[in-house]
Amino acid sequence: MTNFLQPPRLRIGEEDSAEERRATWLELFYDLVFVVAVSQVAHNLKEDISLSGLLGFVVLFIPIWWSWIGTTFYANRFDGDDVIHRLLVGVQMLTAAGMAVNIHHGLGESSSGFALAYALGRAVLVVEYVRAGVHIPLARPLTTRYAIGFAIASLIWLSSAFLPVPWRFALWGVGIVIDFGTPLTARKHQIGLLPHASxxxxxxxxxxxxxxxxxxxxxxxxxxxxxxxxxxxxxxxxxxxxxxxxxxxxxxxxxxxxxxxxxxxxxxxxxxxxxxxxxxxxxxxxxxxxxxxxxxxxxxxxxxxxxxxxxxxxxxxxxxxxxxxxxxxxxxxxxxxxxxxxxxxxxxxxxxxxxxxxxxxxxxxxxxxxxxxxxxxxxxxxxxxxxxxxxxxx
Incomplete structure (x- = not known):
């Protein structure tokens, strides 16, 4: 039975890292949404295998993959199983489903919906990192850096939904660069909080x-x-x-x-x-x-x-x-x-x-x-x- 308000705990100490650790049922359930998302973006490529179709496939695939990466790295370091964590993951599943729904015309009429879904997913991740930082002082320098970087990227993606094309896609590029660059700017904070080896x-x-x-x-x-x-x-x-x-x-x-x-x-x-x-x-x-x-x-x-x-x-x-x-x-x-x-x-x-x-x-x-x-x-x-x-x- 899950504890109602059990705070997140650090899962990557030397003792924890030496132990074998497996994916949780929640993580496996979360993955199901990405089965659909990957299938949808692959369907887009089937409809247009030209160079522009391939470029569109890559543009939509990157935020899908990075959404999965964000949740996965957080759970690897700060896994918890309380009600709040489960609800936050549930919201992230909804945002991933929202991305999947908007993929078919993700570079056209549905691009604003795709951007909003991605931005909301990143915002939930920011909440998770802030929560982890509050409860785990040792991880606070890393969680603060991640929360700030991902929050900026989320705001840029959110803003892009209200701009016309091609400015919308220009902001997508800026947002994804900040998203990708945030972990690189936190290297000195990562060394003591490396991911779990198994x-x-x-x-x-x-x-x-x-x-x-x-x-x-x-x-x-x-x-x-x-x-x-x-x-x-x-x-x-x-x-x-x-x-x-x-x-x-x-x-x-x-x-x-x-x-x-x-x-x-x-x-x-x-x-x-x-x-x-x-x-x-x-x-x-x-x-x-x-x-x-x-x-x-x-x-x-x-x-x-x-x-x-x-x-x-x-x-x-x-x-x-x-x-x-x-x-x-x-x-x-x-x-x-x-x-x-x-x-x-x-x-x-x-x-x-x-x-x-x-x-x-x-x-x-x-x-x-x-x-x-x-x-x-x-x-x-x-x-x-x-x-x-x-x-x-x-």
Missing amino acids: HLPERFGLFTIIVLGEAIIAVVNGVSEQKWQVLTVISAIFGLMIAFSWWWVYFDNLGGTPIETARTQGKVGTVNIWLYTHLPLVIGIAATGVGVEEILVSQPTIALADPQRWLICGSVALCSLAVGILHRYGVIRYCKIRSMYRLSAVVVLLAIAFFGKGLLPVAVIALVALVSAVQVIQDVYQSRPNNRLADPEI
């Missing part, structure tokens, strides 16, 4: 699962919209192979390495690299799902159109680039060899996009699946006991 990687993994789910949905939707043809079924299998490969690559290398590094060596920057590099990663995964569906609904005996080819190849290349960066800077399993394979995959995928004009849809998705599968094969080979002993960089 809980935060799990939460990031759960959001990655959400966007990977879009690839599975894409396969189901793509096959259901087409007559059952051999080439379509083969393409669907390759689509599942792409999703499975990148699930394998990501989760086989996931861990609390950046947090542990920051704690032992005082390198807060590794946590920030880990945080911000996940943005292109999840954008790439979500766009990959759209790319797979576009291939499955294409005519299987006609060469794949340029936008669809660039979408699938570019999206997977972005995933590979992000994972390569995470490897190289040691914010997931540090390994120069794995990083080299990921970056080499980027080059190969872009080459397929550039030189693959005239290829059938099944050929394009087969090549992308092959490149993805090679990453898994390399990791499995390198993880063999004799190879781990021979290579100190694993």
